Amino acid sequence: MTYAIEMNDISKNFGNQTAxxxxxxxVKKGEIFGFLGPSGAGKTTTIKILTGQIKSSNGTAKILDxxxxxxxxxxxxxxxxxxxxxxxxxxLSCYENLKIFAQIYNIPDARIDLLMSRVxxxxxxxxKAGKLSKGMLxxxxxxxxxxxxxxxxxxxxxTSGLDPKTMKEIHQLILEEKKRxxxxxxxxxxxxEAEILCDQVALLHGGEIVECNSPQTLKKKYYKEPKIExxxxxxxxxxxNLTRENVKKINKDILTIHSxxxxxxxxxxxxxxxxxx
Ligand SMILES: Nc1ncnc2c1ncn2[C@@H]1O[C@H](COP(=O)(O)OP(=O)(O)OP(=O)(O)O)[C@@H](O)[C@H]1O
Numbered sequence: 350m351t352y353a354i355e356m357n358d359i360s361k362n363f364g365n366q367t368a369x370x371x372x373x374x375x376v377k378k379g380e381i382f383g384f385l386g387p388s389g390a391g392k393t394t395t396i397k398i399l400t401g402q403i404k405s406s407n408g409t410a411k412i413l414d415x416x417x418x419x420x421x422x423x424x425x426x427x428x429x430x431x432x433x434x435x436x437x438x439x440x441l442s443c444y445e446n447l448k449i450f451a452q453i454y455n456i457p458d459a460r461i462d463l464l465m466s467r468v469x470x471x472x473x474x475x476x477k478a479g480k481l482s483k484g485m486l487x488x489x490x491x492x493x494x495x496x497x498x499x500x501x502x503x504x505x506x507x508t509s510g511l512d513p514k515t516m517k518e519i520h521q522l523i524l525e526e527k528k529r530x531x532x533x534x535x536x537x538x539x540x541x542e543a544e545i546l547c548d549q550v551a552l553l554h555g556g557e558i559v560e561c562n563s564p565q566t567l568k569k570k571y572y573k574e575p576k577i578e579x580x581x582x583x584x585x586x587x588x589x590n591l592t593r594e595n596v597k598k599i600n601k602d603i604l605t606i607h608s609x610x611x612x613x614x615x616x617x618x619x620x621x622x623x624x625x626x
Pocket of ligand 1: 388393394
């Protein structure tokens with residue numbers, strides 16, 4: 350098996366509304382694939398189709414070589430899903446929440462402790478899930494999805510609304526799981542997140558993929574003549590093309606110079622005319 354995910358011409362209509370139009374992409378085993386788009390672009394619908402929660406209107410899709418239309422309960426032992434906090438028992442402690450899932454999968458208690466320690470949740474072991482902060486709740490949901498060590502993990506906006514420190518820690522965890530061989534599919538509208546985590550990204554707009562490639566390739570493809578921003582000591586600023594002539598003009602009054610490379614955010618804007626947020 351080369352690919353963990355194969356999407357061929359997948360479309361999805363909700364009544365008259367088309368949520369996805371002929372989506373095609375493959376995700377190699379062991380890579381982190383980012384699905385990027387603004388609200389309503391079709392990210393969650395894609396995850397739902399790929400995890401067998403809803404059926405596509407047209408096209409075929411496979412995860413781990415299995416047609417998504419034939420996914421059964423046994424197959425869920427091979428994948429993990431991190432979506433919203435539904436399914437968390439608010440009156441139960443973090444540990445009790447995890448224990449329920451551990452029992453379903455026959456997972457030893459030691460693994461619960463190990464994962465809780467890894468995500469910095471061990472001190473909150475006895476705390477009721479309903480009393481957790483958003484970041485702590487997200488860690489709990491992540492641990493739950495990782496308990497059975499899935500081959501393929503789906504993360505729907507895993508860091509949305511989290512503070513920068515928690516976000517960084519979750520990024521670290523995602524990269525560690527990739528190192529252990531897991532394939533990860535994540536949706537986000539945070540382009541910076543996609544740039545630092547993903548091997549491949551698909552840019553989704555209005556249910557269509559407008560680009561699909563590695564962040565580096567996209568940056569090269571949409572590379573424009575480099576510009577330099579110059580700030581003078583008197584606080585005035587200038588943006589110039591980075592040419593020999595312009596560099597010659599630069600004199601010792603300059604305080605800082607840095608080049609402007611396009612980021613995924615700008616590429617998305619260039620392609621769709623829309624901002625991500
Ligand atoms: N069950 C449903 N019934 C009708 N329309 C739906 C349903 N689920 C999704 N849609 C529509 O399909 C489109 C894509 O929705 P989806 O939730 O996949 O977007 P998204 O990219 O995940 O957005 P967000 O970032 O806000 O979660 C939206 O226009 C949405 O209103």
